[in-house]
């Protein structure tokens with residue numbers, strides 16, 4: 001990195017994750033991943049089922065720890081943080097949309113969305129207002145009293161997205177956020193992610209859908225636990241290269257971000 005260059009929001013160095021190490025069931029889910037994502041980038045991660053995408057996302061979201069290697073979040077090596085510091089980092093800086101929705105079944109949509117605010121920190125009236133605002137952003141203002149079981153799959157997914165956005169996290173991580181949505185709702189969610197990116201948030205999105213990935217500034221591809229930049233000659237994902245001509249990139253300095261790690 002040149003002197004004065006901004007610290008990446010995400011930097012992984014030789015990140016490895018081995019499940020059930022040393023047993024017959026051993027799986028090398030991440031085989032040494034080096035990833036750098038700058039502030040304000042919108043990055044898509046693609047790759048076949050089982051290639052390690054969710055594993056990588058869980059590590060980036062500080063929900064799991066690596067077997068070896070380093071993860072620096074905003075320049076801070078997360079291995080140096082204690083439990084409480086990690087919890088604060090997750091709550092204040094990271095919004096996570098899980099592959100399953102992970103909504104609490106007994107709570108209304110509004111209470112699910114308000115969860116990350118923390119009961120102690122934010123007074124009830126303010127919690128309600130912020131939760132309503134986040135639900136309105138995903139088009140669900142009229143469903144705030146519904147429980148997850150009273151919502152469609154796509155609506156549950158949108159509640160999960162509203163919950164991830166409620167703290168206006170610097171880093172939004174979304175694992176297949178449009179997988180359960182019809183194409184119109186999916187487009188709306190992508191437009192929302194792009195607005196967040198334009199406001200300076202960093203967005204990392206896992207998707208199986210090349211059309212969804214084409215909305216991102218940059219696409220990475222996981223294969224067998226290894227991460228590859230999407231512009232290498234691998235035609236299935238060549239579509240993402242079309243974002244290089246996206247005029248918006250010139251506006252937010254995407255050229256710089258996009259080229260840095262290539």
Ligand SMILES: Nc1ncnc2c1ncn2[C@@H]1O[C@H](COP(=O)(O)OP(=O)(O)OP(=O)(O)O)[C@@H](O)[C@H]1O
Nearest residue numbers: 019020027028029048049050051052053054055056
């Ligand atoms: N908790 C776990 N224990 C053991 N193996 C696991 C565990 N979680 C994931 N794996 C294995 O690690 C590999 C990577 O899994 P991961 O969930 O990261 O894949 P993925 O790319 O997200 O797949 P998908 O597209 O199906 O969601 C897989 O082979 C999986 O079986």
Ligand SMILES: [Mg+2]
Nearest residue numbers: 053054055099
């Ligand atoms: Mg997954």
